[in-house]
Amino acid sequence: MTHAWNQLLPRLQELADLNSTAALLYWDQAVLMPPKGAAGRARSTATLESIAHNRLTDPAIGELLNELAAEDSLEESQRATVRILKREYDRATKLPDKLVKELAQVTGVAYQAWTEAKPISDFAAFQPHLEKIVELKKEQADAIGFERERYDALLDMYEPGMTSTEVEAMFSQLTEGLAPVVDAVLGRAREDHEFLRGEYNDGAKEQLCRWLVEQLGFDTEGGRLDTSPHPFTSGIGLGDVRQTTRYANVGLMESLYAAIHETGHALYEQGLPAEWRDLPAGQVPSFGLHESQSRMWENQVGRNRCFTDWLLPHLKELFENELGTATPEEFHRAVNQPQRSLIRVEADELTYNLHIALRFELELALFRDELAVADLPDAWDEGMEKHLGVRPKSHAEGVLQDMHWSIGIQGYFPTYSLGTLYAAAFFAKAESELDGLTDDFRKGDTSRLLEWLRSNIHSKASLYEAKDLAEKVLGGPFSATPFVDYLKDKYRELYDLSI
């Protein structure tokens, strides 16, 4: 190891410790913290982040990175670390302190305003806050810099290396490819499965989820499953990966599929290489890649007929009254039924990306100065008509439904769609390499899939950017085709369609 690397390493370790601590503060806040602790926690978190920011922007780091850029004896993980750290260092040092603080302050107030405006559908009350945020995000993008397009600077924070041109191409391929499926599938009458409306006992739901996440490979010696209003997963550290689901006030399927989804995230975190735990190269390379794992376990595994056939008898053991009469086919149809909906978080596999396409188009137009915040509500409603053939009756179920814009993470939405597309492409590749993969699922055995993910994706961490890793895994360029094919196959079989 080189002299410069030996000087950088303890700094990386300290940053890793601070990030791990910050992750615990957030996790605890979302899962356990008593309400009156909020003010103190906000301050502790801000203090910790300010310390981490100061450590990251220490000019000594810039000098070490320059030295290391000239080294040619670095290992792969070291080179990747230098690449990622340089991106983070440049971004952190380019942003004026004043802008960072203003963004934190403005989004704090805007989030509060959004929570008040949404229930009463009052876009006008939220509008000035969003206008200020868009203005600051433009400043932020300009300070960071970009090659072709301002929006790229924002996208790059969540999906490093990805550009709006690529995302635009992906969405048009997707919407074109899915158009015949959407027409054929969403025209059908909605099936009514009575067992979806059953009263499932919360304790039994918890027992089920605890059992299932372990079945899928989640290591409870190195992680936890808890509850929170919005399910999420947090890698506190390598031996401490925490996921949540929810039981109260939701149906069995919501508890179950949230747990499967989060297990996908958690398995990824638990599969990161221990020897790189302190290196930026040892982390997940992008939000889209992270989402690919959760989506794959939720959809390609969890909604696969082989898997639901295995799962149903286990559910019946706990819920004989509620599920006793459900047939394997009914159960599979129930967890795969698409519908036109207004709300993104309730959308199914087929329509989900159409919700995201709309948000991406609107964000792009905002940051190209082609759309004013004041015109967002109309643009939203028209976009819903175009993409999904439905029109919101209120802003609460329209332009105000998501919290993302209020907290200033413009550029994040596309990673959800990238995740679903990566998931389908990876799963198709895994199937082509692992004979009879889905047959394993009939026995509840997902171990060959997990091994494949471990060796092809998890163990690579951030050696490569997400897109490059995907190309390596797929042995060729990444596209929306596997996802479109996957959905066509699914609905063709389910509804006997010729698409």
Added chain:
Amino acid sequence: MTHAWNQLLPRLQELADLNSTAALLYWDQAVLMPPKGAAGRARSTATLESIAHNRLTDPAIGELLNELAAEDSLEESQRATVRILKREYDRATKLPDKLVKELAQVTGVAYQAWTEAKPISDFAAFQPHLEKIVELKKEQADAIGFERERYDALLDMYEPGMTSTEVEAMFSQLTEGLAPVVDAVLGRAREDHEFLRGEYNDGAKEQLCRWLVEQLGFDTEGGRLDTSPHPFTSGIGLGDVRQTTRYANVGLMESLYAAIHETGHALYEQGLPAEWRDLPAGQVPSFGLHESQSRMWENQVGRNRCFTDWLLPHLKELFENELGTATPEEFHRAVNQPQRSLIRVEADELTYNLHIALRFELELALFRDELAVADLPDAWDEGMEKHLGVRPKSHAEGVLQDMHWSIGIQGYFPTYSLGTLYAAAFFAKAESELDGLTDDFRKGDTSRLLEWLRSNIHSKASLYEAKDLAEKVLGGPFSATPFVDYLKDKYRELYDLSI
């Protein structure tokens, strides 16, 4: 506010945030953390403490403290803050880095050695570790400095301002005062209460404890009750005070009285003044004072006949089978029965301080160079014979029973006894000021006591050193007499003795 104070305040706020974060890391480790998270957590904690240490020992703090020492316009809370911070700053800057690191390293290894030596009663295996610790603790005491006695420098870390001379006087007053009680009470045959051996359902125990801590005034909007193998309380921050008890593998009384004890700690933390939350002056002044609150709620309230008479019917609602036939008198006798025991943590109110007196004598002798570590086991066994009239059959139930010495907190034990003595003295004072106080307990009403504690003790935080605060509350010097009188009254009534 002065210029120097305005410069100090943000530093105090940052230190408070770091301390709060460290408290959460410890709490999570003891309550929730998955086993494989231990290594990462140890590092995060060390990093956080190292940052806090660097902030505290910044020479700028020393300069500000000097400026503020010369100010005469400071408020009471500011003056107290300067006094406490100066003590902390001096101690932190006097200790050589090498010694701090060596102590951390040596105690880490020694604790591990102790966990291995205790089950097999192998003092010889632990001896070299303890010898090294005592050597380093002497160095530490010498570096910090003291007026009369080396041990004072250690004691002072946990009970600021208290000296060994005072503790010695307290223990001799205590052992002399209690001698006739001990002779009279411990000579009696042990009563056998069958209901103490009942199988109490863990879920019902939890339901009971959750209800009881709220009855006593614990604010669950600003705190939590969880479980851990060793019950403890941690003030993460003002609106976030967390206590634990345990249900599994212990009897009902252990769950119950641990919860009442910890509630005493928690009420103290929840009663600290919000406006001083970031100031050293706004914290609890000593470990002994903290323990005074837990002991008072556990013993003076929880084992009082008026309280147990109120509690028993509530217990019977949940545990009809197990407790249905217990009379109020039997129940009260059961939770107040003293006995000669070998183990400190199982000791009752009467004998507990005798266990502590022994540990204090041994620690004092070690640090006066009057006793060698090698001679500790014999000295222990002789001391047990002298104080309690029993002799351990093994080192596991003798000199190796406590973890304290292995983690290097020599000087801590006396605070347990100080706590019990403060508790009795404060309670006697409260009774003298609040007419018919214990009659309130017959209705489960402890609100007048809590108000009295809030106004006389909690709200004062660290305006004064513990001893001075006690004198103010008591309106005169603090002594062991109220505690001795309290126990004499208790056992006179219980066993119809003439003591």
